[in-house]
Amino acid sequence: MIFKYLLSILVFSSGLHASSCWKIKNKDMKALCESKFEHKKNCWLIKDKDTQAYCEATSYGQNSCWKIKDNDAQAMCEAERSR
16 A cells, blocks of 8 residues: 555656645645645654655655565665665
């Protein structure tokens, strides 16, 4: 499930404008979008623990990729943190 979220963020991140986050229906994805692109501190709103850890790592710069259970999502998190 988290991999699907991460993939959709990567696909849309290049063309996503901060004003577009309000269009997202899924609450976890909306909080992730707002945290990453509108610099809001909304990671705590995310119910899925893997998505929340990804959000904290990529939006806040925290070292939380290790908390992600899905191996592919964890690798993607680590790759994004290293750039």
